[in-house]
Amino acid sequence: MTTTSDQAIPSRHRRRAEPPRRGSTRGSARGRRAAQRRTRGPLRTALLVALAVAVLGTAGLGWIYLRLNGGIDTFDDAGLSRNRPGAGSSKGTNVLVIGSDARTDGNSALGGGSKDDIGRSDTAFLLHVYADHKHAIAVSIPRDTLVTVPPCKLPDGSWTEPRTDTAFNSAFSVGQTKKGNPACTQNTVEELTGLRVDHTIVVDFKGFAELTDVVGGVKVCVPQDIYQRDLNPHRTTRGELVLEEGEQTVSGQKALDYVRIRHGIGDGSDIGRIKRQQAFVSSLLKKIKSDGLTPTKLLPLATAATESMTVDPGLGTANKLVSFAMSLKDIDLHNTKFVTVPWRYEGSRIAVVEPDASDLWASLKADRTLDGKDAGGRKRTASASASASPSPGEGVSGDGVDVAVYNGTTTDGLASEAAATLTAHGFTVTGTGNANSRQHPTTVIQYGPGLRSRAETVAGLFPGSGLEAIGGTGINVVVGASYATAGTSAPAAPTAVPTSVADDARSADDDLCSGLSYGSGG
Template identity: 70%
Template sequence: MTTSHRAAARGRRRKRGRARLALGIVLSLLVLVTAGAGWAYFRLSGNIDTFAADGVSGDRPDADASKGENVLVIGSDARTEGNSALGGGDKSDIGRSDTAFLLHVYADHRHAVAVSIPRDTLVDLPPCKLPDGSWTETRPDTMFNAAYSVGETAKGNPACTQNTVEHLTGLRVDHTVVVDFKGFAELTEVVGGVEVCLPQDVYQRDLDPHRTTRGARLFAKGEQEVSGHKALDYVRIRHGIGDGSDIGRIKRQQAFVASLLKKIKSDGLTPTKLLPLADAATKSMTVDPGLGSADKLISFAMSLKDIDLGNTKFVTIPWRYEGSRVAVVQPDADALWASLKDDRTLDGSDASGKKSGAKQSSPGGPTGTARSAPPVSGDGTAVAVYNGTTVTGLAARAAKTLAAHDFTVTGTATAGTRDLATTVIGHGPGERARATSLARLFPGAELKPTAGPGLTVTLGRSYADAPSAAPSGAPEPVPSKVADEARSADDDPCSDLSYG
């Protein structure tokens, strides 16, 4: 063999050696990546707790009514498993839903809206399963956050709250997620803090009104980043900021979640970012069995990645005060639920994911975006009508409307008061659901519990001044007050500083 041939052979051996080395490195990396993915899968799956699905009601809304998805998110104030160190209180307390919102992911997977339900909202709690296997009776006019403790166990509570939300909204809840104090605090640390904005300095007494002194300053006025325990303090503050109400706190929580989403989006959902985020999120999370594994949970989370921040909205269920509690305003709330069922955004746009050329019905004509809301039907329910104004013939007009919607009018008369501003729907024990349906015929009407049985309508000036207020079965737009007060995830955190 010549010298040139030997040199060429040595070159080929060196190339083969380098190729084998490169292949070995690639194979080693693949093994490490595969092992790492397996480790991550088992770690995340081991973090996830699921609640008992046998507590979910058998009487549920139609699963095919909407092509979008509804996710109930519950913030629990339970003090178990280390949460008392962050929130104080009784360590054995199984807790209540300190905050809750229904997240509707539209069928096009490019829009989403979170509807907050105030914890003091008066609702009917449907039957819920107890640890001994029995079911409770329906509890009318009960605070919404009580649903989380009716089940008497941490594993049973989410199902009861889910049943209550489905009963309230008529929407099928596809998934339910519960996050406690500890999980929330850790999540904010993993993302490196969340930007918030305070309208004023906030002190310890603002968090705990039982303090006799103002205490140390917790937050300075203006923009800042918070994480961990401090982030938890921020979203829990109620007194001494804004109007001191739970509604104000809800607005602040909506702004916080919006800012959190903005931070996560800006960081990007890369594997290096996603793993610690998923690890923190799952450590103190309880979910329904449908999200009970790492692959299901991550797959769902990744399905949301195309939703733009500007298309992610936060609103509160239409409400008003009823004494010291919160009442749902009808027919505004039903109009909101109908829009979600039809996958219409707050501004009425079609987010069903259908091709733009498809024919659809809408309030504006045959080529619009919305489908008809279900008409009100009394099914023979007895109602007594009273005229609470000086406008003659008002009770007769209302009676005619009620009869057209299959209510049985037992009589009409003049009310004891003639200067009623707003129509009042009176309802006996266990009849709130029927009263809620009846209220759709009288926009802005107030619901009022009565000691005796039966339904009554006492007409106010609101009905007299709106003779065509009764719905005709046409699609109801989302009330402008709800749409106008919506917050987008990309809003400036310093906008609407008082948050109530």
């Protein structure tokens, strides 16, 4: 729902035993002792590996655990927001994946530019793994999407002020550090979606290129011939042919060129690039699944990933990381979907389209798939579901939350009624009055930068209400006509991803060449 803002308130190495001399009893004894030591060594190692296997519950992974542990970089989670969505905001698991164009650690050789450049995010998507662990959906967020970047922590320990109508990729650059600011991007995604991000993974150029080498290349479909100038529009000549039109297998630098190209295909938009990136990830998943996640295959794959990957502390050990990866093994390709946040052009930028975006996030919270199926992982009878469904407002606590209430209808007294309900649940009502427009069909919860999670708490008291980001520093409730009849005809919560999103979705098993270009390139 799109509304107009009515109110805005202010190894150690063992020394080998020398070989015994022939006929020497003493030498023979030394040899026997050395042999015993050599026997005990492998036995001890085998026991350690067996223990690790038992912990992970998957044969062969213990060796991988011992090999990888301690080689994973993590970012500081002290920079995560102080007003995060609740841990129970979604039944499934949400993982933010960021493609960084940071030029540190040898990445400048692959991506070009200066090694002293600040880190930026070229690509980002939110992966929602449904609670049944049989479905997953990745929601791409265009880099130029206009969003609210909430308060983020700077290198000196201070926090920024919230910024509205700001390009999404700018969040990763807050603090102007070479490796970027993953925590700030996570904060921004949580602010945008109202979903709690359980894990964040940052992959750089080098990590991506090595990953494609390890799997032996990835099949792609190139809509047209690509030349050097297509990769660098500042070139004065066309340059050499980089990628030929048609299906082919790419790895390393060529794979990186494929997913980064923007200006040489279609209308040169980031939306078109996102479509090709989604197709590439689909093809990569196909390759990994066809090879199988055996220890022999998994070790080099995991090694390549961890060497150039930064994760949140929750994935900061091989145990946690491998366990999470193995939790995805039962998701088949057809049930792995790729979509893009509902969008429209806003000049040269991208605006989020409402209410489609809010409906998308609500569907993910409820673990509903593209076709509306419940993938929450539990089956209940209708009576059990009914008895387990909380009444509106049950469990909602407004302790510490200030709210102003405005009547957006011509029915007198609704603001006062809503204020009384809010007060009964612990909210502090700072004032009531009439909205500028009194033709609101539904209730709207307006919120300032950094306050989305609190606004969602407020919305728990008003079934069917919508959320609207505004300027200012507070939360308003603009009561709509639906409030008067909320007890009998409250709008039902979304049961499926909006049609506008579902119709443009890609499955990981789709044809390699389908839907790759956007705009004038066909």
